[in-house]
Amino acid sequence: MGVGAAATTGVQAAYGHLLDPNRKWYNNRRLIALNAWIVLLLITSSTNGYDGSMMNGLQSLDQWKSYFKFPTGGKLGLLNAIQNIGALAAYPFAPYLSDGLGRRPTIFIGAVIMCIATAVQTASQSVGMFIGARFLIGFGLTFAANAAPMLVTEVAYPTHRAPLTSTYNSLWYSGAIIAAWTTFGTFKIHNTWAWRVPSALQALPSVLQVALIWFCPESPRFLISKGREAAALKTLAYYHANGNDEDPLVRYEFEEIKAAIEFDRTVTANVGWKSLFATPGNRKRMRIIIALAFFSQWSGNGLVSYYLNKVFDGIGITDPTIQLLINGILQIWNLAWALLASAFVDKIGRRVLFMTSAAGMIIFFTLQTACSAVFANTGSEGAAHAVIAFIFLFYAAYDLAFTPLIVLYTLEILPYQLRAKGFNVFNFAISLSLIFNQYVNPVALDAIKWKYYIVYCCWLCFELVFVYFFVIETKNRTLEETAALFDGDSATAQIAATAAQQAGVTHDVKDEKSSGSFHEQAPVLTK
Template identity: 45%
Template sequence: MPTEIAHPRQRQTATALYNASWCLGAISSAAVTYATIGIENSWSWRVPCLLQISYPLFQMLGLLVFVPESPRWLVSKGRKDEALAILGKYHANGDTDDELVQYEYRLICSTITAEITNATNWATFFSSKGNMHRLAICVLVGLMQEWAGNGLLSYYLAPILSSVGITKAADQAAVNVSLNIWNFLLSVGGALASERYGRRVLWLISTEAMIVFLSVSTLAAGLFAERHLPAAGVAVVPLLFLFLGAYDIAYAPLFLSYPAEILPFQLRAKGIAVTLSVDAVACFFNQYVNPVAFTAIAWRYYCVFVGCLVVFLGLIYFLFPETKGRSLEEVAVIFDENDVNEKKTRGR
């Protein structure tokens, strides 16, 4: 939704901040867990679980009161006057005659009309090279979100800290709170930087930095486990912060905003569903495979994710185009231009 209604100059930042806001829930959850860790009965874990009910309630209230319909959806349903009114309200302080609003409205109408003429279904993803390219990115982003090493560190922070000598529950909870605050600050920084420096640049820098920090973390964890060097165990904690900070500047804010940008309206919901479904499957792997593997080979398991990151870096370099400074309709040209040129060549 932020992608659909945000002002063009704020679209990427607003959409990226949406996913970065996940950290706010993580911070509050970690803080409550830290506060209740001293309770000497089952309420030490019941309270954090029960308080999580409040977030869906706030979300439902916000959807009913604050969130408007997508202007692109309204145009697709023939409710063009409502679409124009929403564009005017959010992009020109209610002035529907504003030059930008009129340009956006005409562009949306022409694009939606063209897309509706060509009916879409799941098979549409395989109808052109451009759409297959989009589908590949949607799948990759879902995989990258969970298999960059962050899944191991996020879900199994406690055993990782125990493996390097930080065994007290209070100390582990304090690290968890601090880590989530760090994640929030870096995710917001990444969301703001994505519009200034570009999405592709952030993807590449983030992945390269993660390779470096996870490799050094693997070395430090190995030195602590094999040679029992206390300094190596202590070094793992700041290295984890640096690794997740590198993750935060691109993977956290761009997880949903980048697929939303590259997908045309008629495929946007389906493409994001693909990304979220792949992410869910990858989460299943994290939940049931990571603990078994980490228990079996400990710090050596980090090497698997270093290898994944190297593969991701190559795929990002060759498959992820820059979308900075373009409207949603203009981004479509990046993917479909080759198909158009190919048709022209055949026509000759």
């Protein structure tokens, strides 16, 4: 894949002129209802964020450390990593449930497992019981985390899709905030409820999903893939056009989804795992997806996300109250930056955000490393405070892209037939990177202290080079248009022509051979 972004000319070139200018999310009760259901899906990410921040907080609680006999080294790594080991066990099954049963049933199954697991975790009487419960949490979370973001991106109103899908991963920090401040609040409890209360609260998002998920709309793309076209059209019409199934936007969405799914079936007769790497377009997708998954965890953020207490110990901040307080403030800071970036994904663009994020991380992590070295050699209090400042600035840079965009970009570049399996590979790669981080980071920090940061400084430079050469721009496109970018002009033109013809509108393809931009080839639709 070459350098640079594909040309984009704005949402109006594709479907923008079909949108009712008076139909806003805040003045249309059905869009309000749709976005409310999407919030129910988004909180799946909060569960994951809660877990990481809770484990960070528990490591600062003497009540937790003493109850489990002060775990260190490999045992501490296992307590953190076991959730991701549980996720690995579920990955072979998650995409088959999402594609076979549907997005909603898969979320329900995952939420039920997590409710059971958090109950066991809260009641743990031994370290083995606690580890087993965390394994189940990871196992259940995999099902919900596979289906929920796909349902968000497949059911959202066209102009809301990118910001809402970006918000999914951004809400990781909402769970982290609740966990950080919960552990800070229970710090004063002088018994095991200091850690049992945070453990119990981890179930809250899953309880809400178990109770409400069946009222949420199912993915129109899933329904069409199963031959339930009438149900898909009804869902699109109800939420996107106040029930009018003849609305030109609804007709265009419906026919484009049908055309894209039919095209994928024709090209990929066998949609097994091999198909993810069977064509040049799919190999390009998987190269980007796997790289972004590892980048999201190997950018130095894993040090603070899971071992903040060790980072602080390394700069002389050992008071648990101060550690917990900084952790709580950091999560609020992260959420603010991630949500800000989510709001601008279609205005600024994915490529610009990725490159800005990578460059910013290099600068601030290098400065954090330098200040850590100064403290190690001089014990300077000013250097310690500078480390904290650069941690905050590093996360601001990280949150511009590697929080909001990784899920959005992965889902939108995958065609429907490969979306569940491809997204499962993305989550699998994240789990592998996390397991490595959670085992290696504490050992490396204990062994070589701040010098371990130099490894991440070098790796961040590689990330910037990769993003520059391989990430292309995808803003202001529908899911079908974006996915077709990787399959060549013939794919985009065929999907556009079929959708326009079936919708009964005028089709005008401009300069198909000379441009790689679907927007320059987009059908001109008239009612």
